[in-house]
Amino acid sequence: MTELDRLREPIADASPALWAALSPLGRRVAFPPDIPFQAAEARGMRYNGTIGQITDGAGRPLALPAVAEALALEQAASDRALLYSPVQGILEVRAAWRRWQRRGVDRALPSSQPLVTVGLTHGLALAADLFGGEGRAIVVPAPFWGNYRQTFGVRTGARIVTAPAYRDGTYNPLAIPEALAGEPAGAPAVAILNLPSNPGGYMPTTSERSALLTGLLAEAERRPLVVLCDDAYAGLVYEAEAPARSLFWDLIGRHPQLVPVKIDGGTKEFSFFGGRVGFLTFPFEPASKIAQALESKVKCLVRAVVGSPVATSQVLLHQALMAPDVEEQVEAVRRRLGRRYLVLREALQSVDSGLMRPLPFNAGCFALLELASGLDPEALRQRLLARHDTGVISIQPSYVRIAFCSVKADDLPELVERLARGAREGRVR
Ligand SMILES: Cc1ncc(COP(=O)(O)O)c(C=O)c1O
Structure with missing residues (x-):
C-alpha cells in the first residue's frame, strides 16, 4: 500500500x-518520510545526526549572542525560538x-x-x-x-x-x-x-x-x-x-x-x-x-x-x-475597540442618508457604508486623499470601509465629518 x-x-x-x-x-x-520526518523519529537519540541545524551537539542552538540578546528570552524559550519548529x-x-x-x-x-x-x-x-x-x-x-x-x-x-x-x-x-x-x-x-x-x-x-x-x-x-x-x-x-x-x-x-x-x-x-x-x-x-x-x-x-x-x-x-491574565489583556483590547465602535456608530447617525448609509455593524474592526447611487467609492476615496487628509478603503460597486480599529475614538467624528464633506462635494459636480 x-x-x-x-x-x-x-x-x-x-x-x-x-x-x-x-x-x-x-x-x-x-x-514525505524525508528529513523532518526522520529527524522527528530520532529526537532524544544519544547520537542524532539527522537534521541540518547548527547546534552544540547536544540539541542547543549555537546562537549568535546578538540574536539571542535581542530576543531577551530565558534560555529554554530562547533555544526553542532559535531552532527549527516541527x-x-x-x-x-x-x-x-x-x-x-x-x-x-x-x-x-x-x-x-x-x-x-x-x-x-x-x-x-x-x-x-x-x-x-x-x-x-x-x-x-x-x-x-x-x-x-x-x-x-x-x-x-x-x-x-x-x-x-x-x-x-x-x-x-x-x-x-x-x-x-x-x-x-x-x-x-x-x-x-x-x-x-x-x-x-x-x-x-x-x-x-x-x-x-x-x-x-x-x-x-x-x-x-x-x-x-x-x-x-x-x-x-x-x-x-x-x-x-x-x-x-x-x-x-x-x-x-x-x-x-x-x-x-x-x-x-x-x-x-x-x-x-x-x-x-x-x-x-x-x-x-x-x-x-x-x-x-x-x-x-x-x-x-x-x-x-x-x-x-x-x-x-x-x-x-x-500569562495568567491573558484573557483580561485580550478583553482590554476588545473594550477599547468597543468604545471606538460606539463613538463611530454615534457619529454616523448624523450623516445625511442621501449621501450614504451605514450597513449594520456590531463587531470586528470595520464599518461598511453603502454610498447613494451616483457616488463612486473610488472617486470619493481619491477626493478624501487629495483634499481632506483622510484615508478609507473603497470597495466596488458602492461601498467604503472605515477601519475604526486604527483610529483614535476622539478622531472618529472628524473622520466621519470629512467623509461626508467629500461625498457632498462628489454630489455637486
Ligand atoms: C477576513 C480576514 N482573513 C484573514 C486575514 C489574514 O490574516 P493574516 O494577517 O494573519 O494573514 C485578514 C487580514 O486582514 C482578514 O481580514
Missing part, C-alpha cells in the same frame, strides 16, 4: 464528503492554542490539534490547496475580503461565487445557499464564513445565526460542503444580541456532508500582526485516524512551501497564552 492509499482510507471512511471535496492536489499530498508547529503552542479556542466549548465537540500556519493567509492558502482547484465553486457573501480571490481563484483556478451579504440594508443569513442555488446538486463546494466579517464588521444575532445554520444544513443535503470558518476577528463583538462564539463549533457533527474547518490565529486575536502565527483546525479528535491523515497532507504542503513555520513568534505567542 502506498502512503497515499494509507491516507485515503481513514479520510474516505470517516468523512466521504471530505474526501469528495478534496482537490486533485489535496488528494495527492502526503507528508512542520506542524510546536506542540506546546498547539496545545495552548487549542485550550484557548475551546474556552467555554462543550468537551464532547471534537477538534484536532491545530496546525500552525504562517498567519491566517497561509491557513487559507492551505485550505485552498486542499479544497480549491480548477472550477471548484468557492462561495462567499459579497462584499468580501478581496484576498480570497487571490488565494482561491488566482492561485488554484477555483470559481468565486457570490450572493449579497446584505439585502435592503440588513444582514442576509442565507447568502451562501442563495449563491449555490445555480450549482448542480451533488457537486462539492466550499463556503467561506468570515464572522465577525471583513469588510462588514458584522456578527449575526441569535436569530440570524440560527437561520444561517439552518440554511447551511439544508445545503449539505444537496452536496458535500466544506465550510471554512475564517475566524480572524474572533471575540471582537460589541453587542450582547450577537453571540461571540465561532460558528465552527455549531457546525461540528451536524450533518455528514458538512465539514467545518477553522482558520484563526494570533494576528488580530492577540494583536500580534507581525508574528504571523495562524492555525488550521479540523473537526476531528486529535488521535483519530482522519485527523492524522489530514495532518500528513497539510504538513506536506507546509513543507513544500515554507519549510516549517516560524519558531520565534510561536514562542512569543506561547508566552502570551501562558
Whole structure:
C-alpha cells in the first residue's frame, strides 16, 4: 500500500464528503518520510545526526549572542525560538492554542490539534490547496475580503461565487445557499464564513445565526460542503444580541456532508500582526485516524512551501497564552475597540442618508457604508486623499470601509465629518 492509499482510507471512511471535496492536489499530498520526518523519529537519540541545524551537539542552538540578546528570552524559550519548529508547529503552542479556542466549548465537540500556519493567509492558502482547484465553486457573501480571490481563484483556478451579504440594508443569513442555488446538486463546494466579517464588521444575532445554520444544513443535503470558518476577528463583538462564539463549533457533527474547518490565529486575536502565527483546525479528535491523515497532507504542503513555520513568534505567542491574565489583556483590547465602535456608530447617525448609509455593524474592526447611487467609492476615496487628509478603503460597486480599529475614538467624528464633506462635494459636480 502506498502512503497515499494509507491516507485515503481513514479520510474516505470517516468523512466521504471530505474526501469528495478534496482537490486533485489535496488528494495527492502526503507528508514525505524525508528529513523532518526522520529527524522527528530520532529526537532524544544519544547520537542524532539527522537534521541540518547548527547546534552544540547536544540539541542547543549555537546562537549568535546578538540574536539571542535581542530576543531577551530565558534560555529554554530562547533555544526553542532559535531552532527549527516541527512542520506542524510546536506542540506546546498547539496545545495552548487549542485550550484557548475551546474556552467555554462543550468537551464532547471534537477538534484536532491545530496546525500552525504562517498567519491566517497561509491557513487559507492551505485550505485552498486542499479544497480549491480548477472550477471548484468557492462561495462567499459579497462584499468580501478581496484576498480570497487571490488565494482561491488566482492561485488554484477555483470559481468565486457570490450572493449579497446584505439585502435592503440588513444582514442576509442565507447568502451562501442563495449563491449555490445555480450549482448542480451533488457537486462539492466550499463556503467561506468570515464572522465577525471583513469588510462588514458584522456578527449575526441569535436569530440570524440560527437561520444561517439552518440554511447551511439544508445545503449539505444537496452536496458535500466544506465550510471554512475564517475566524480572524474572533471575540471582537460589541453587542450582547450577537453571540461571540465561532460558528465552527455549531457546525461540528451536524450533518455528514458538512465539514467545518477553522482558520484563526494570533494576528488580530492577540494583536500580534507581525508574528504571523495562524492555525488550521479540523473537526476531528486529535488521535483519530482522519485527523492524522489530514495532518500528513497539510504538513506536506507546509513543507513544500515554507519549510516549517516560524519558531520565534510561536514562542512569543506561547508566552502570551501562558500569562495568567491573558484573557483580561485580550478583553482590554476588545473594550477599547468597543468604545471606538460606539463613538463611530454615534457619529454616523448624523450623516445625511442621501449621501450614504451605514450597513449594520456590531463587531470586528470595520464599518461598511453603502454610498447613494451616483457616488463612486473610488472617486470619493481619491477626493478624501487629495483634499481632506483622510484615508478609507473603497470597495466596488458602492461601498467604503472605515477601519475604526486604527483610529483614535476622539478622531472618529472628524473622520466621519470629512467623509461626508467629500461625498457632498462628489454630489455637486
Ligand atoms: C477576513 C480576514 N482573513 C484573514 C486575514 C489574514 O490574516 P493574516 O494577517 O494573519 O494573514 C485578514 C487580514 O486582514 C482578514 O481580514
